[in-house]
Amino acid sequence: xxxxxxxxxxxxxxxxxxxxxxxxxxxxxxxxxxxxxxxxxxxxxxxxxxxxxxxxxxxxxxxxxxxxxxxxxxxxxxxxxxxxxxxxxxxxxxxxxxxxxxxxxxxxxxxxxxxxxxxxxxxxxxxxxxxxxxxxxxxxxxxxxxxxxxxxxxxxxxxxxxxxxxxxxxxxxxxxxxxxxxxxxxxxxxxxxxxxxxxxxxxxxxxxxxxxxxxxxxxxxxxxxxxxxxxxxxxxxxxxxxxxxxxxxxxxxxxxxxxxxxxxxxxxxxxxxxxxxxxxxxxxxxxxxxxxxxxxxxxxxxxxxxxxxxxxxxxxxxxxxxxxxxxxxxxxxxxxxxxxxxxxxxxxxxxxxxxxxxxxxxxxxxxxxxxxxxxxxxxxxxxxxxxxxxxxxxxxxxxxxxxxxxxxxxxxxxxxxxxxxxxxxxxxxxxxxxxxxxxxxxxxxxxxxxxxxxxxxxxxxxxxxxxxxxxxxxxxxxxxxxxxxxxxxxxxxxxxxxxxxxxxxxxxxxxxxxxxxxxxxxxxxxxxxxxxxxxxxxxxxxxxxxxxxxxxxxxxxxxxxxxxxxxxxxxxxxxxxxxxxxxxxxxxxxxxxxxxxxxxxxxxxxxxxxxxxxxxxxxxxxxxxxxxxxxxxxxxxxxxxxxxxxxxxxxxxxxxxxxxxxxxxxxxxxxxxxxxxxxxxxxxxxxxxxxxxxxxxxxxxxxxxxxxxxxxxxxxxxxxxxxxxxxxxxxxxxxxxxxxxxxxxxxxxxxxxxxxxxxxxxxxxxxxxxxxxxxxxxxxxxxxxxxxxxxxxxxxxxxxxxxxxxxxxxxxxxxxxxxxxxxxxxxxxxxxxxxxxxxxxxxxxxxxxxxxxxxxxxxxxxxxxx
Numbered sequence: 001x002x003x004x005x006x007x008x009x010x011x012x013x014x015x016x017x018x019x020x021x022x023x024x025x026x027x028x029x030x031x032x033x034x035x036x037x038x039x040x041x042x043x044x045x046x047x048x049x050x051x052x053x054x055x056x057x058x059x060x061x062x063x064x065x066x067x068x069x070x071x072x073x074x075x076x077x078x079x080x081x082x083x084x085x086x087x088x089x090x091x092x093x094x095x096x097x098x099x100x101x102x103x104x105x106x107x108x109x110x111x112x113x114x115x116x117x118x119x120x121x122x123x124x125x126x127x128x129x130x131x132x133x134x135x136x137x138x139x140x141x142x143x144x145x146x147x148x149x150x151x152x153x154x155x156x157x158x159x160x161x162x163x164x165x166x167x168x169x170x171x172x173x174x175x176x177x178x179x180x181x182x183x184x185x186x187x188x189x190x191x192x193x194x195x196x197x198x199x200x201x202x203x204x205x206x207x208x209x210x211x212x213x214x215x216x217x218x219x220x221x222x223x224x225x226x227x228x229x230x231x232x233x234x235x236x237x238x239x240x241x242x243x244x245x246x247x248x249x250x251x252x253x254x255x256x257x258x259x260x261x262x263x264x265x266x267x268x269x270x271x272x273x274x275x276x277x278x279x280x281x282x283x284x285x286x287x288x289x290x291x292x293x294x295x296x297x298x299x300x301x302x303x304x305x306x307x308x309x310x311x312x313x314x315x316x317x318x319x320x321x322x323x324x325x326x327x328x329x330x331x332x333x334x335x336x337x338x339x340x341x342x343x344x345x346x347x348x349x350x351x352x353x354x355x356x357x358x359x360x361x362x363x364x365x366x367x368x369x370x371x372x373x374x375x376x377x378x379x380x381x382x383x384x385x386x387x388x389x390x391x392x393x394x395x396x397x398x399x400x401x402x403x404x405x406x407x408x409x410x411x412x413x414x415x416x417x418x419x420x421x422x423x424x425x426x427x428x429x430x431x432x433x434x435x436x437x438x439x440x441x442x443x444x445x446x447x448x449x450x451x452x453x454x455x456x457x458x459x460x461x462x463x464x465x466x467x468x469x470x471x472x473x474x475x476x477x478x479x480x481x482x483x484x485x486x487x488x489x490x491x492x493x494x495x496x497x498x499x500x501x502x503x504x505x506x507x508x509x510x511x512x513x514x515x516x517x518x519x520x521x522x523x524x525x526x527x528x529x530x531x532x533x534x535x536x537x538x539x540x541x542x543x544x545x546x547x548x549x550x551x552x553x554x555x556x557x558x559x560x561x562x563x564x565x566x567x568x569x570x571x572x573x574x575x576x577x578x579x580x581x582x583x584x585x586x587x588x589x590x591x592x593x594x595x596x597x598x599x600x601x602x603x604x605x606x607x608x609x610x611x612x613x614x615x616x617x618x619x620x621x622x623x624x625x626x627x628x629x630x631x632x633x634x635x636x637x638x639x640x641x642x643x644x645x646x647x648x649x650x651x652x653x654x655x656x657x658x659x660x661x662x663x664x665x666x667x668x669x670x671x672x673x674x675x676x677x678x679x680x681x682x683x684x685x686x687x688x689x690x691x692x693x694x695x696x697x698x699x700x701x702x703x704x705x706x707x708x709x710x711x712x713x714x715x716x717x718x719x720x721x722x723x724x725x726x727x728x729x730x731x732x733x734x735x736x737x738x739x740x741x742x743x744x745x746x747x748x749x750x751x752x753x754x755x756x757x758x759x760x761x762x763x764x765x766x767x768x769x770x771x772x773x774x775x776x777x778x779x780x781x782x783x784x785x786x787x788x789x790x791x792x793x794x795x796x797x798x799x800x801x802x803x804x805x806x807x808x809x810x811x812x813x814x815x816x817x818x819x820x821x822x823x824x825x826x827x828x829x830x831x832x833x834x835x836x837x838x839x840x841x842x843x844x845x846x847x848x849x850x851x852x853x854x855x856x857x858x859x860x861x862x863x864x865x866x
Contacts, residue, residue, distance in 0.1 A: 278639025434546025
């Protein structure tokens with residue numbers, strides 16, 4: 001019998017039903033030796049019962065052994081396999097086509113039948129069902145089922161989790177912060193863990209099923225979602241974030257419209273660990289922090305299949321309730337198992353995202369949106385446990401998102417006074433002949449080997465490969481005569497391989513050292529395909545006929561080597577110190593090339609060459625337990641990030657003629673970060689508060705350019721505050737939220753500090769939620785996202801417009817049904833009309849970029865395990 005767990009917290013409904021009311025103990029089972037309690041042994045005289053007649057349960061016996069509790073249902077025919085679910089700490093087994101037929105009127109119910117079981121009941125339900133409910137003291141128990149023609153036996157095993165008292169806290173383990181398993185309470189950094197049940201819950205409310213939407217709602221310090229398919233400007237504490245899948249970096253040195261969060265379907269994710277603040281733990285790129293996406297893991301000791309289907313549609317504004325062009329659908333199948341020495345995971349999913357509509361019922365243009373897109377995601381993993389100490393695991397994942405770009409942004413709105421919302425313009429029947437299908441494709445291969453005790457040390461080795469080409473939507477820039485590249489499509493190729501080796505060596509019972517090396521090697525290039533303007537005009541923007549290609553960004557190689565050592569020292573039971581050093585070296589190799597001149601910019605010959613940069617980074621931190629429930633932490637950490645070399649090579653400064661001679665003015669970004677915080681974890685309240693300050697002498701900013709933006713190097717500093725609170729005032733009710741305040745400044749040429757632009761610094765962000773789960777498993781959640789006003793960059797003349805704040809509400813609800821779970825979610829419940837903060841800033845430069853957010857959207861999903 002498998003133990004089904006379909007998780008997902010839901011919110012506050014209008015009905016608070018109680019399926020299992022508490023009942024006083026009728027009897028108590030002795031807990032020393034094998035004991036039997038028999039309700040009755042009456043047997044039916046006729047065992048030849050028709051199939052449409054419910055099977056009678058004529059006796060209930062309960063046995064306690066040294067390791068389990070056995071519940072025996074004596075029958076007059078063979079019972080069907082029960083369907084199981086978990087509600088709180090209660091394991092529920094519902095047996096169809098069955099009724100209790102006992103001589104005594106009372107149904108068997110017990111309180112504290114064993115030390116690990118809080119209650120046990122066997123009851124009749126309507127529609128000829130029997131429910132067996134077993135509540136664990138600290139966690140839900142598990143059960144195995146065996147059946148015959150005369151009885152059904154549930155062998156119940158209590159959870160092995162230790163009891164959590166008022167003075168103890170649940171220990172949450174993370175691996176990303178220190179690259180080894182570490183309790184969150186011992187990490188001197190701000191860490192957020194998004195668990196599987198939260199992902200399952202949140203993905204139902206996002207029309208595009210985009211991880212960017214989920215993390216934007218749940219992670220303090222991370223910019224709110226922009227509902228787009230790229231995460232260029234979804235910064236963490238104002239800086240770029242390194243995104244990993246199982247430790248494999250997705251973030252390229254070329255960060256042009258990255259699709260990091262569109263590289264895996266959320267249903268293939270076990271958990272997401274977010275380390276906030278600069279980190280060199282995984283090498284280049286983590287100046288804002290690290291987001292490690294950890295893929296699904298197999299269940300223990302069983303084989304489990306999962307099917308999920310879903311549909312969604314816009315339901316806001318317009319003349320009809322559901323807008324036909326907005327309908328999307330989703331299908332997922334998963335198979336995972338554990339056969340002792342071998343375990344495996346296979347996940348397959350595909351989805352179609354329909355058109356986006358705003359709160360007024362107007363179609364939203366496809367301006368870097370996820371709408372009108374087909375996605376496919378495949379994940380496969382297999383692991384071998386050669387012994388208790390040795391494990392080898394292979395994994396592969398593939399994700400593709402193909403975009404249908406027939407809904408463009410109408411440029412005519414620029415003729416209307418004031419800044420308008422972008423207006424959709426449909427161009428049906430688009431053909432691309434000789435070009436590429438717009439979208440992104442990500443392939444990842446990963447091999448991991450672990451030896452838990454090699455000469456007294458724990459050794460982990462990893463080798464990986466990632467390929468992630470992106471083809472953008474064709475564009476017509478002829479109206480911009482100062483650029484005039486014609487009609488073209490850009491395609492970026494990024495291919496990376498690398499490896500990691502780390503060794504954890506215990507020096508004493510209180511001191512350990514983690515040391516090792518990382519290596520990355522990436523090849524990057526960008527090609528432009530030009531289309532025939534006469535064909536394009538003659539077909540009214542419908543046909544893109546390729547007439548040639550040209551290398552826009554020269555092929556170049558970027559490599560990164562890191563050597564590190566990190567120590568963990570438990571100075572006392574309450575005080576824990578950590579610190580380390582990392583040597584980082586970058587190398588860039590480029591052949592001779594010629595730039596592509598647009599408009600007034602001529603082609604230029606650039607001499608290639610090899611350049612390298614290196615530096616040494618430090619970190620130190622401490623945690624101190626004031627009490628068993630309250631701790632404080634402080635840290636200093638450095639992050640290291642190479643500039644996007646490809647952008648500089650593609651559009652170099654006027655005096656740039658040689659890679660070897662002129663790249664010395666483009667140095668990597670070194671970030672110094674200081675953080676102090678406090679954490680509290682009590683029986684029904686969890687809270688945290690952290691303040692941070694980080695600075696860099698060569699920060700990466702942006703300047704307006706005819707082709708979009710250009711990198712500008714300037715001193716930068718960020719200061720901010722983050723807080724979280726979660727409260728469970730009564731059983732099955734929870735509420736809480738988070739707040740993020742961020743301020744960023746850069747030093748201009750006159751030595752004055754001005755507010756950093758809205759592409760980098762997001763407005764104040766507040767989240768809140770309330771959720772409830774009834775005793776029969778109905779889960780409801782109402783969640784709020786508030787994004788405040790921001791005018792600092794506008795007042796300093798940096799941004800063209802101020803940002804106007806907005807508030808949205810989402811509703812998520814689910815209920816057990818037919819052995820699975822049915823979910824119903826509403827995004828933007830109040831149908832608020834607004835533009836995400838980044839789109840408002842975009843609209844100040846380019847009015848068709850002022851794209852409205854999605855209006856009210858309804859999603860329905862059903863999932864089942866067996």
